[in-house]
Amino acid sequence: MLNKLPNGVRYSSHKEWQLLKKLPKWWLLGTLVFASPIAYTWWQQEDLLTQNIERTSMFLGLLFTFWFFIGALMIGLVVIIIMKGPGYVADPYYLPKEDKSLENKDNSV
Template sequence: MGILNKLPNSVRYPSHKEWQLLKKLPKWWLLGTLLFAAPIMYTWWQQGDLLAQNLERTSLFLGLLFTFWFFIGALMIGLLVIIIMKGPGYVADPYYLPKEDKSLEINPPDH
């Protein structure tokens, strides 16, 4: 038995916007990173030390940068889940249930 066995007669749904958005994510990630890192880089370039001056501003833009990265990562995971769910169905290995004891259905045990 192979690793991925396609379900016979499974329906594969056509993609809509998920591939278009997934292809745009690297560009959005780069532009957002540049946008939020530009004030930090400017401060470092002008003053040479980020912690001595404008600590609150540096912390704010680092927080915005990490929040933006988290958003892009969550969006990427969501798009990948949609792409996987629209693909063909797969069959898992069968799990055969053990034989049932029909007498337990008639007279359930007392606990």
């Protein structure tokens, strides 16, 4: 199904695997940092919507931005890993024989 190129060059991996393995730890640590003020406010007051809504919104925005950054970083690292892998041969696509009678027809409809 997938045919590798006979003389394809496979590049050695450098930092991408190391960074990819550290991402879950970074995600957990960052989530704890940005969610702890929200959890503390909820623990003390038990109502996030009436007290400190600006602060809660700010930390939720920081949390979601951090999650987006980690997700984008993960996608980028996976793309780098795939691009450094072996090359594959695509299936040939043979063009149909050209119909010379269609070349001179007016195609305006």
